Amino acid sequence: xxxxxxxxxxxxHSVATLSNGQTQLLIDTHLIHEVTSPQAFGMLRDLxxxxxxxxxxxxxxxxxxxxxxxxxxxxxxxxxxxxxxLNRNAKEFGVTYFDLRSGKQGIxxxxxxxxxxxxxxxxxxCGDSHTATHGAFGAIAFGIGTTxxxxxxxxxxxxxxxxxxxxxxxxxxxxxxxxxxxxxLHIIRLLGAGGGKGYAYEYGGSIFxxxxxxxxxxxxxxxxxxxxxxxxxxxxxxTFEYLKGxxxxxxxxxxxxxxxxxxxxxxxxxxxxxDVVNIRAEDVPPTVTWGVSPDQAIAVNEQVPTVESGTNAxxxxxxxxxxxxxxxxxxxxxxxxxxxxAFVGSCxxxxxxxxxxxxxxxxxxKVAGHVKAIAVPxxxxxxxxxxxxxxxxxxxxxxxxxxGAGCSMCLAMNPDKLVGDxxxxxxxxxxxxxxxxxxxxxxxLMSPLMVAAAAVTGEVADAREVFALSA
Amino acid sequence: xALTKVTQIAGTAVHVPxxxxxTDRIIPARFMKCVTFDGLGEFAFYDVRKNPDGTDKPHPLxxxxxxxxNILLSGANFGCxxxxxxxxxxxxxxxxxxxIAESFAEIFFGNCTTLGIPCAVAAHNDIVALAKEVExxxxxEVTVDLLEGKVFFEDQEFAIIVPHTAREALTTGQWDPIAExxxxxxxxxxxxxxxxxxx
Numbered sequence: 001x002x003x004x005x006x007x008x009x010x011x012x013h014s015v016a017t018l019s020n021g022q023t024q025l026l027i028d029t030h031l032i033h034e035v036t037s038p039q040a041f042g043m044l045r046d047l048x049x050x051x052x053x054x055x056x057x058x059x060x061x062x063x064x065x066x067x068x069x070x071x072x073x074x075x076x077x078x079x080x081x082x083x084x085x086l087n088r089n090a091k092e093f094g095v096t097y098f099d100l101r102s103g104k105q106g107i108x109x110x111x112x113x114x115x116x117x118x119x120x121x122x123x124x125x126c127g128d129s130h131t132a133t134h135g136a137f138g139a140i141a142f143g144i145g146t147t148x149x150x151x152x153x154x155x156x157x158x159x160x161x162x163x164x165x166x167x168x169x170x171x172x173x174x175x176x177x178x179x180x181x182x183x184x185l186h187i188i189r190l191l192g193a194g195g196g197k198g199y200a201y202e203y204g205g206s207i208f209x210x211x212x213x214x215x216x217x218x219x220x221x222x223x224x225x226x227x228x229x230x231x232x233x234x235x236x237x238x239t240f241e242y243l244k245g246x247x248x249x250x251x252x253x254x255x256x257x258x259x260x261x262x263x264x265x266x267x268x269x270x271x272x273x274x275d276v277v278n279i280r281a282e283d284v285p286p287t288v289t290w291g292v293s294p295d296q297a298i299a300v301n302e303q304v305p306t307v308e309s310g311t312n313a314x315x316x317x318x319x320x321x322x323x324x325x326x327x328x329x330x331x332x333x334x335x336x337x338x339x340x341x342a343f344v345g346s347c348x349x350x351x352x353x354x355x356x357x358x359x360x361x362x363x364x365x366k367v368a369g370h371v372k373a374i375a376v377p378x379x380x381x382x383x384x385x386x387x388x389x390x391x392x393x394x395x396x397x398x399x400x401x402x403x404g405a406g407c408s409m410c411l412a413m414n415p416d417k418l419v420g421d422x423x424x425x426x427x428x429x430x431x432x433x434x435x436x437x438x439x440x441x442x443x444x445l446m447s448p449l450m451v452a453a454a455a456v457t458g459e460v461a462d463a464r465e466v467f468a469l470s471a
Numbered sequence: 472x473a474l475t476k477v478t479q480i481a482g483t484a485v486h487v488p489x490x491x492x493x494t495d496r497i498i499p500a501r502f503m504k505c506v507t508f509d510g511l512g513e514f515a516f517y518d519v520r521k522n523p524d525g526t527d528k529p530h531p532l533x534x535x536x537x538x539x540x541n542i543l544l545s546g547a548n549f550g551c552x553x554x555x556x557x558x559x560x561x562x563x564x565x566x567x568x569x570x571i572a573e574s575f576a577e578i579f580f581g582n583c584t585t586l587g588i589p590c591a592v593a594a595h596n597d598i599v600a601l602a603k604e605v606e607x608x609x610x611x612e613v614t615v616d617l618l619e620g621k622v623f624f625e626d627q628e629f630a631i632i633v634p635h636t637a638r639e640a641l642t643t644g645q646w647d648p649i650a651e652x653x654x655x656x657x658x659x660x661x662x663x664x665x666x667x668x669x670x
Contacts, residue, residue: 015662016655020639024652026662036555038506047649052656053663064504078504085506129554129578145556145582146508151652157659159648160581161636193491194548194574227551229577293491293551314546314595318490411500411553432495432552439499439518 002268004165006200009140013123022159028122030057030152031108034086036127040149041089049154057095062107063413067403106379106405109133109347116246120235121265130347132223135232136216142230164274169205172281177464180215181447185287185297188226193295196228203233207281213242214353221348225294234266289431289445291322300462306330340422342373342455344448346410349427350378354448359394361467367399368458375400376408412437425454476644480569480615485540486602493552498561512564536609545572550579559583569615584637587646591631
């Protein structure tokens with residue numbers, strides 16, 4: 001009987017069975033950042049332990065870095081204390097650190113792949129729920145809490161129970177103006193924010209075969225919003241092509257050996273899945289969220305649900321709560337909803353291809369007068385590459401601010417926050433209450449091009465109409 | 472590491488209704504600007520408990536009647552979203568020692584277990600019935616019994632589900648796995664050597 005990639009990687013990385021029945025799993029690569037690691041290093045010190053395999057831990061700073069003024073010390077004393085702590089911990093424990101001066105700093109889930117650290121068939125963990133991003137390379141990658149960060153620092157392993165595997169096939173052709181972001185928002189809408197509980201999602205089908213690595217990353221990134229702790233795409237020629245020649249990729253003879261191993265780790269043709277979901281690509285519309293959970297999503301040309309449309313009492317309460325918070329009216333079109341802020345960036349959609357795609361259509365257009373629009377590259381490397389292509393210029397000419405690399409307004413732990421009940425058209429991954437830094441701030445998730453359409457028109461808009469894409 | 476055996480949590484309960492209550496709601500990101508977990512308790516559910524000027528909003532956790540409750544009742548997919556351990560840390564520091572909900576997001580569940588906080592899954596109707604009783608009598612003594620797999624209150628009881636591995640870890644006082652992980656260092660080294668040959 002064939003095996004899934006998940007099973008193969010799980011088996012090859014199992015070190016022992018623990019007394020409670022969980023598996024002690026070897027973690028090949030540990031990524032850390034300033035928010036969820038300081039307490040873990042504190043615990044190590046309390047226990048008198050060192051980092052067991054420091055060459056397997058890679059640090060960067062992303063959540064709290066300002067995107068405008070980036071000189072240390074930061075004006076926010078709490079943020080400054082955090083970066084100082086990471087500076088100190090990286091040095092003291094001897095882990096590789098892509099700091100602000102390295103030219104390689106960025107969102108941890110952008111940095112790993114672009115450095116070639118993220119590789120097929122490996123296990124990757126990070127104290128951040130969007131670690132599933134790295135699954136785009138056929139890695140088993142998941143988010144963990146700080147105590148587990150400690151466990152991995154101290155032992156390069158963690159205690160974990162295996163997951164089931166749900167295969168999600170998307171086949172056919174995506175319509176113009178429909179992007180990877182729409183695919184994952186659509187999947188979450190169909191399966192629910194808790195639908196992936198207990199599963200790793202294996203994404204496949206002709207759409208994923210055709211997707212670039214960056215598109216695959218966008219989808220895998222939001223597995224957690226669907227309740228799946230990990231999500232992956234089987235490695236293929238595109239994966240190898242992307243990794244070839246990157247700083248941490250294998251070189252020379254090692255490369256050939258690695259590619260052979262990577263090929264072998266993909267799910268077998270006769271692999272058995274715990275569940276299979278089939279989606280027609282033609283059915284995926286440009287999708288936007290309307291509520292306060294990522295599964296509260298609709299097509300851009302649909303109406304916001306009414307309370308009555310809820311199928312049970314809980315659902316009706318949820319809809320009502322979301323409508324009240326979002327200040328939207330059930331039954332009204334989402335299109336035309338006035339926005340205040342537009343944000344292109346995040347570990348979901350802050351890569352070169354995201355900015356490149358927007359720039360293609362933004363040229364010659366202007367951001368509406370009342371909209372504050374910011375573009376935040378996912379890494380310093382993305383920033384440099386975008387500048388080389390003149391992409392930053394297209395954004396700034398249109399009225400966007402082009403910023404330095406970081407998580408920025410996705411979770412607003414830096415100064416980039418919504419104010420009051422501002423509504424943000426955002427290419428990020430979460431529309432939770434207060435997510436973007438204001439307790440009453442409102443978020444509508446969408447693809448980067450849809451954010452651009454909203455920025456230009458000043459309201460939620462259909463990018464296909466705004467940018468004359470043939471539907 | 473010999474830790475407390477978590478077999479039974481007794482005390483009073485409070486119901487925070489809702490589905491998909493996420494970790495941003497449990498602890499807003501701006502309160503994560505810290506290098507220790509100390510003091511997170513006061514920020515638990517902050518934005519749904521407080522107005523922008525710092526005054527209280529109507530919320531079960533602000534209700535004097537439920538002050539001191541150590542068992543939290545909630546809905547489906549509790550703790551979804553961010554993997555931040557700050558969420559269970561904030562709940563623990565607020566005073567909670569157990570959570571009963573219809574279902575839990577996995578990372579949150581794992582984080583709670585590692586801190587010795589049991590997360591018990593119960594049927595919607597059972598949670599609602601208990602919440603009604605608690606509303607009627609906020610001082611109602613509630614017991615979460617992990618060995619029995621039940622919640623007891625007055626002369627009533629209902630079943631809870633705690634996955635075997637978590638139940639084992641909690642009830643035997645081995646909910647922090649670090650000691651066991653460290654013990655297997657030789658096996659880890661061997662595994663790393665073995666995998667190095669492949670890649």
